[in-house]
Amino acid sequence: MYDQTVKCEACGNNIDVNVKDSICTSQVSKRERGMGNEICHIVEIDHLVCPYCGAELEITGQFIEYPEGCCETTNLLSRVK
Numbered sequence: 001m002y003d004q005t006v007k008c009e010a011c012g013n014n015i016d017v018n019v020k021d022s023i024c025t026s027q028v029s030k031r032e033r034g035m036g037n038e039i040c041h042i043v044e045i046d047h048l049v050c051p052y053c054g055a056e057l058e059i060t061g062q063f064i065e066y067p068e069g070c071c072e073t074t075n076l077l078s079r080v081k
């Protein structure tokens with residue numbers, strides 16, 4: 001579930017990123033959804049070079065883990081430095 005894609009702001013290609021080591025905060029949601037906890041992971045990557053256009057990017061965003069061990073939704077944004 002840590003394998004995510006993020007769209008390069010410079011060229012629009014989707015870049016594969018592994019966010020496992022880039023999670024800065026994880027919060028358990030208060031929402032009760034019947035299949036255990038929903039966890040919101042906040043992701044920050046300081047420096048990522050786009051393999052397509054070479055732009056230097058920083059990545060911020062979040063993804064929702066639900067149920068445990070599965071990635072439900074991802075919302076990662078890139079910004080050209």
Ligand SMILES: [Zn+2]
Pocket residue numbers: 008009010011012013050051052053054055
């Ligand atoms: Zn790019």
